[in-house]
Amino acid sequence: MQITTTVNGTEVTRDVEPRLLLVHFLRDTLGLTGTHWGCDTSNCGTCVVLMDGEPVKSCTVLAAMTEGHEVRTVEGLATGGTLDPVQQGFMEEHGLQCGFCTPGMMLTARALLDRSPDPDETEIREAISGQICRCTGYATIVRSVRWAAEHPAEAAASDIKAAEEVPA
Incomplete structure (x- = not known):
């Protein structure tokens, strides 16, 4: 299936498998490896990203669920070369x-x-x-x-x- 989402301020459209987890979409499809993959059970919180400004554990969110939403990763914290x-x-x-x-x-x-x-x-x-x-x-x-x-x-x-x- 095709999804369009905004990641760190940039709109991206990709073909994804419907069951692909957001953590894998970010790391493997977009190459944003700052999001870490820890326990895969939502217990550790290492995979937290922001979706529409709210923290979500990306190991429990399907990439397809981000359709039309904004996702922010650690790579998107700094702006214009200035640290958050x-x-x-x-x-x-x-x-x-x-x-x-x-x-x-x-x-x-x-x-x-x-x-x-x-x-x-x-x-x-x-x-x-x-x-x-x-x-x-x-x-x-x-x-x-x-x-x-x-x-x-x-x-x-x-x-x-x-x-x-x-x-x-």
Whole structure:
């Protein structure tokens, strides 16, 4: 079947198998490998992307379900060569260690900050509660999100323009 969706600000049309998962569409069809594939059971949250601004676990969404919707991956966070405050916060506050959960954490944080620009620690922990990090103990992730909340003007926070082009 043919689908047309917007990924990181670029409209793409592709032929896909109806049962193709979004995580595989992004990684294998579009070459956007920033979205990680972890447990394949929706437990770990490493595959989180934004669909119409809301975090979704891309291992539980069919690519066909994105028809007519906007999908944003970690590749779409930076705009015009400028890091999103969430990305900058993860650098400033050392919010990652191995980096496997980081793309999903960053997108969840972006959605939280778009909805609640000044979240407290409890709100941040609740927002990321659906994602597993086996390295950090979450303290640095929470500090990273707080940093981003305190520095919203450091980058174009919610602009969905692509930092990298989606392959044609």
